Amino acid sequence: xxxxxxxxFRPVLPEDYPRLYEMESDPATSxxxxxxxxxxxxEEYEWALWRQTQQIMVVEGRSTGTIVGYLQLxxxxxxxxxxxxxxxxxxxxxxxxxxxxxxxxxxxxxxxxWPIRWLYAHSFEHNxxxxxxxxxxxxxxxxxxxxERMVVDGELTxxxxxxxxxxxxxxxxxxxxxxxxxxxxxxxxxxxx
Amino acid sequence: xxxxxxxIDQPEVATWRLAEATxxxxxxxxxxxxxxxxxxxxxxxxxxxxxIELMGSIAAxxxxxxxxxxxxxxAILTDSSESGTxxxxxxxxxTAHAQQCATQVVSELLGAVFVASSPxxxxxxxxxxxxxxxxxxxxxFTTEVVLPDFLSIDGVxxxxxxxxxxxxxxxxxxxxxxxxxx
Numbered sequence: 001x002x003x004x005x006x007x008x009f010r011p012v013l014p015e016d017y018p019r020l021y022e023m024e025s026d027p028a029t030s031x032x033x034x035x036x037x038x039x040x041x042x043e044e045y046e047w048a049l050w051r052q053t054q055q056i057m058v059v060e061g062r063s064t065g066t067i068v069g070y071l072q073l074x075x076x077x078x079x080x081x082x083x084x085x086x087x088x089x090x091x092x093x094x095x096x097x098x099x100x101x102x103x104x105x106x107x108x109x110x111x112x113x114w115p116i117r118w119l120y121a122h123s124f125e126h127n128x129x130x131x132x133x134x135x136x137x138x139x140x141x142x143x144x145x146x147x148e149r150m151v152v153d154g155e156l157t158x159x160x161x162x163x164x165x166x167x168x169x170x171x172x173x174x175x176x177x178x179x180x181x182x183x184x185x186x187x188x189x190x191x192x193x
Numbered sequence: 194x195x196x197x198x199x200x201i202d203q204p205e206v207a208t209w210r211l212a213e214a215t216x217x218x219x220x221x222x223x224x225x226x227x228x229x230x231x232x233x234x235x236x237x238x239x240x241x242x243x244x245i246e247l248m249g250s251i252a253a254x255x256x257x258x259x260x261x262x263x264x265x266x267x268a269i270l271t272d273s274s275e276s277g278t279x280x281x282x283x284x285x286x287x288t289a290h291a292q293q294c295a296t297q298v299v300s301e302l303l304g305a306v307f308v309a310s311s312p313x314x315x316x317x318x319x320x321x322x323x324x325x326x327x328x329x330x331x332x333x334f335t336t337e338v339v340l341p342d343f344l345s346i347d348g349v350x351x352x353x354x355x356x357x358x359x360x361x362x363x364x365x366x367x368x369x370x371x372x373x374x375x
Binding site: 077 | 236237277278313314336337338357
C-alpha cells in the first residue's frame with residue numbers, strides 16, 4: 001500500500017469489483033477500453049478483468065474513500081524484463097490528477113517489487129495526452145506510433161507506444177518529490193480505528 | 194559439362210507449401226536452433242507441450258523447402274484482427290543455405306498473405322541482429338516502434354523493432370514488379 005495526502009494505492013479486493021464494473025460501464029470509454037464495447041456481464045467480469053493480468057492496483061481518493069481508478073500490470077515478460085500497464089480513470093475523476101498520482105505510485109511499486117526494466121503502455125491517439133507531461137519531463141518516452149492500428153467507432157486511429165524505463169524512473173526528480181510527499185504521510189495502522 | 198548437369202553456381206530453387214500438423218517437429222527444431230529469436234515461442238522457454246499448444250493456436254503457416262524437399266524455414270500469420278492488421282513471423286534454420294532459400298520465396302509468401310487475408314497493415318517484429326530474410330522487399334517495410342535493449346541474447350541486449358508493410362505499398366510494388374517481368 002502507498003499513501004499520499006490525496007490517494008491510497010492498494011491491491012484490488014473482490015469487494016471492489018462492483019465499483020470497477022460501474023466505472024468501466026461508462027459509455028464514453030466503452031469502445032476504447034480493453035473490452036472494445038463488449039463489457040462482459042457481471043458474472044463473467046472477474047475472469048475478464050484478470051485476463052493476461054498479473055496484478056491490479058486500485059487508486060482510492062482519501063477524501064471520499066471512493067475508488068477513482070485502477071492500474072493493471074499485464075503481459076509480464078520476466079525473460080525480457082518488461083511488462084505492460086493499463087490505467088483507467090473513473091469518469092467523474094478524469095482531470096483530477098488522482099489517477100496520474102496513482103501512476104507514480106504504480107511505477108514506485110512495480111519497479112520496487114518486480115524484476116522489470118521497462119513498463120510499456122499502448123495508448124490511443126485521443127488518450128495519449130495523459131502521458132504528455134511525463135514525456136516532456138522525460139520519465140516516459142514515446143517508443144513509436146503504430147499508424148492506423150485500430151478501428152474505433154468506424155475511424156482508424158493511431159496507437160502510441162509509451163515506455164517508462166526503470167533507471168529513468170529511479171533517477172527522476174518527479175519520483176523524489178513523490179516520495180517526499182509520501183514520507184509526510186502517517187503510515188496506516190494494521191486495524192482501522 | 195555433360196547434358197543435364199546443373200552449373201555449380203546456379204542457385205537452387207526453393208519452394209513453399211502450407212504447413213501441416215506433421216511439420217510440428219520441424220518447427221520445434223527450428224525454434225530451438227534459433228532460440229530465443231522466435232520470441233513468440235521462446236518467451237516462456239522451450240517446454241515442448243506448451244510450445245505445441247501454442248503452435249496449435251496459429252491459424253495459418255507455410256513451410257519453405259529447399260530443392261531437395263527438406264524444410265528449411267517457416268512462416269506464420271498471427272494476431273489477425275478485426276481492425277485489418279496481422280503479424281508475419283518468418284524464421285529460417287541458422288544456415289546460409291536455409292536463409293538463402295527463405296529470402297528467395299519471401300515475396301511469394303507475402304503475396305499469398307495479402308491474397309488470403311487482405312490485411313491493411315502487416316507487421317514484422319525483429320531483434321536487431323536477426324538475419325534479414327525479407328530479401329528484395331525489405332525496403333517496403335517502415336519502422337514504427339523501437340523497444341531499446343529489449344532482450345539479452347548471448348549476453349548482449351538487443352533492440353526489438355516493429356516494422357510495417359501497408360497494403361498500398363505492397364500493391365504498388367506488386368504491380369511494378371509484374372510490369373517488369375512481362
